[in-house]
Amino acid sequence: MNRTKTSPTTPTVKEQLLDHAQRFLMTRGYNGFSYRDLAEQVGVKTSSIHYYFPAKEDLVLEAIKAYDALIKEGLAGIDEALPAAQKLALYARGFGRIAADGHRICLCGMLAADIETLPETVRVAVQRFFAYHEGWLARVLVQGVTEGSLTVTSSPDATARALFAGFQGSVMASRLFQAPTRLEEVVASVCGVA
Amino acid sequence: MNRTKTSPTTPTVKEQLLDHAQRFLMTRGYNGFSYRDLAEQVGVKTSSIHYYFPAKEDLVLEAIKAYDALIKEGLAGIDEALPAAQKLALYARGFGRIAADGHRICLCGMLAADIETLPETVRVAVQRFFAYHEGWLARVLVQGVTEGSLTVTSSPDATARALFAGFQGSVMASRLFQAPTRLEEVVASVCGVA
DNA sequence: GTCTATAAGAGGATAGAC
């Protein structure tokens, strides 16, 4: 069963593994699932997983890459011409979709919690993810201040960090209480916007 | 070696176990440490740990209780007569002390990340912790609005949730980047206060 | 590519001696 990457056909084993790995990472964290769990989901043996991902570190690194690509796709769908407030609303909506099933949080938020048990390569990848999103949000805040559509009480960089931290903490709390996400609250509280 | 609980003497084995358990939970999470790790730290065998904490669930539950008591002690040290802005500053400072060693995050924030792998009893305990702090913050926000010392753009409850989420996310990010905590940024961004 | 077999150790937990 070899197939490098045809497109609109059934997913390859590697793709399935990566999909389930992402879900496990978002729900249970790095130390909360095993190759065995993964193997059961896909219907292969654990040794087959090692064929694609020799070590768990490789698996996580590829999972981050796939997750990052998916999220960037969402960001790319936000029209550059939109007012800043609307961009933030769409960002929050997108962030909420991650946790829509009530059991997931942001993959990189979870890895940030697990970070002390993970190899340095993972730390770097997660740092990159955080920095990218904080940068994206900071640019939107600058736009909003320029437009006069957003009210910000600190520097754009500091506010962006607070905003992203608020999003991460908020999805964790929502899942903890098994309640719908309230990302709009975060936007409203940080940027003074309905 | 039996000692129920004399006061200013060396800590009992149970106290040492609880101390190290708290630290492990804050750094590595529930699935990131074992009875073996704990035993090595205290210099006992794993079977001795089971004497005090029959199952890992018991250990975590008691660790939460001890942690909660410690944090409440800190809150009690905040003078009720203070202006709201100063209370928030002190709260943020206290929250930052948790992560002062650069490797810890809030014990209950960590457990919120691990929550899908934990027994229901733990979820309830962590929910209680979150709700208590959100409530405490909401009361301070109400005070601040009444005084006119704080600027809030949503309801006190919503703002308190956003604030607490921001704190949780912020300490995670600080540790991720191995940078000093920036909890004041969160306060400033959410409450428009220096 | 996927499997069987296996290693070598870590995981939580218990029984019973001291």
Next chain:
DNA sequence: GTCTATCCTCTTATAGAC
């Protein structure tokens, strides 16, 4: 209270057959 001994399962990982 603490230990030794033990259980049984899970964990990551490798070697080699098909």
